[in-house]
Amino acid sequence: MSHPNIAIVGATGAVGREMLDILHRRNFPCGRITCLASPRSAGQVIEHALGTFTVQATTPESFKDVQLALFSAGSGISKSLGPVAAAAGCVVVDNSSAFRMDPAIPLIVPEVNPHHIPAAWIGTNRAGKPGCILANPNCSTIIMLVAVHPLYQAFGVERAVISTYQAASGAGAMAMEELRDQTRDVLDGKPAQPKIFKEPYAFNLFSHNSALDPVTGLNVEEQKMILESHKIWGEDSVRITAMCIRVPVLRAHCESINLTLKRDVTVADLHAALAKAPGVTIVDDRANNIFPTPLKASGGQEVLVGRIRLDPSQTPGGLNALAAATEAKPARSRGVELFVSGDQLLKGAAQNAVQIAELIFR
DSSP states (O other): OOSOOEEEETTTSHHHHHHHHHHHHTTOOOOOEEEEEOGGGTTOEEEETTEEEEOEEOOGGGGTTOSEEEEOSOHHHHHHHHHHHHHTTOEEEEOSSSSTTOTTSOBOOTTTOGGGSOGGGOOSOOTTOOOEEEEOOOHHHHHHHHHHHHHHHHHOEEEEEEEEEEOGGGGOHHHHHHHHHHHHHHHTTOOOOOSSSSSOOTTOOEEOSSOBOTTTOOBHHHHHHHHHHHHHHTOOOSEEEEEEEEOSOSSOEEEEEEEEEEEEEOHHHHHHHHHTOTTEEEOOBTTTTBOOOHHHHTTOSSEEEEEEEEOGGGSTTHHHHHHTOOSSSOOOEEEEEEEEEEOTTIIIIIHHHHHHHHHHOO
């Protein structure tokens, strides 16, 4: 069996729709595709290049004769039905937070840690093989690690400080619609009417809307970036901190990343490491002030990386040393700064899930 039957759980949501698209764009070997969602969405018809699909309610019986189940319906559904699908023999790739920190379940970014998938799970012919669950990391973690991992491999990383600029797409289709509606209202002279978020969204930005720990001061999104990165790298020696902010952008997250490496590098060293990295496109034109933006990243399958430079606060001699550098005698530093952008619905969610499936059904 080379073409697995596929179930998409949460097919009517923003990520579920992108899962269909990315299966088509990446020419994934699809057998029968079943679109699943909540009972209230059952009966909807999805017209797509892969076919016409009538949405069915998700039940434990939905996974009979299914080899691949892509879950994007929230952690509650994943916790209740993910193990059911795996017990039925499915490879479950889950996009929620349900299993990410379970030590028995691999948390995978294909460009970073494909080796964490047990070899016994891999292979298109799954007859007689047990099902399994693999977890898709948080979108911000994925986008950050695709850009940082090449530098981690080449030079080592001691510390990472990340500031995120997260789009409405990270909160789903209803949040994207709220941004559209509020923008229209404000431009028409009407007040913004928050529904999904506590704060007005149009022409505003605010701390990420996930729950905040009153003791540490970190919200859940920031904690995820720390804990998930350590699990994916398989070690926790890298000191990581994050500040996650929601910005009025429809899709594609951006991140400002400041690193302390284990050894001195030049800007040319950074470009060389990133140029050969899978999943990375360098957008770094200093002469014309052209760098990553959400619009450039939207709809793309790669993480855009730019503003590639040395951090003067970590460079001996500071800004003067950077200004005095020449091509013959370039500045060197352990401090590095990047600005990255990646499509949250694609590389941050649906695409990463399909790439994980590609590692299994190859």
